[in-house]
Amino acid sequence: MLAHxxxxxxxxxxxxxxxxKWNKKWAKETAVKRIAxxxxxxxxxxxxxxxxxxxxxxxxxxxxxxxxIIQGFPPSDSVxxxxxxxxxxxxxxxxxxxxxxxxxxxxxxxxxxxVPQ
Numbered sequence: 001m002l003a004h005x006x007x008x009x010x011x012x013x014x015x016x017x018x019x020x021k022w023n024k025k026w027a028k029e030t031a032v033k034r035i036a037x038x039x040x041x042x043x044x045x046x047x048x049x050x051x052x053x054x055x056x057x058x059x060x061x062x063x064x065x066x067x068x069i070i071q072g073f074p075p076s077d078s079v080x081x082x083x084x085x086x087x088x089x090x091x092x093x094x095x096x097x098x099x100x101x102x103x104x105x106x107x108x109x110x111x112x113x114x115v116p117q
Contacts, residue, residue, distance in 0.1 A: 004042045
């Protein structure tokens with residue numbers, strides 16, 4: 001999703017400018033606000049809403065209050081694509097759960113997955 005955010009190149013410059021301080025909460029405050037402002041529009045065009053929810057706002061409210069697991073992957077013209085699974089905790093903790101190489105005949109359909117051990 002990062003590549004689809006209008007502020008994408010600005011975010012990369014901010015991260016480079018802050019350097020090792022980028023992992024401090026105060027360093028990212030402006031970036032988090034900008035992402036939050038731009039993300040709803042990007043999700044409408046570049047993400048699939050889980051069928052249990054009627055709107056992105058309803059989904060995001062549930063995700064923020066309960067936490068959850070999300071999967072991300074860069075766009076690919078190939079039938080294979082890399083993916084990452086992240087655990088988002090309600091307290092804001094984000095944990096990398098896994099990475100994988102998937103065989104996808106079309107978006108969100110899988111023929112197979114290779115998960116490194």
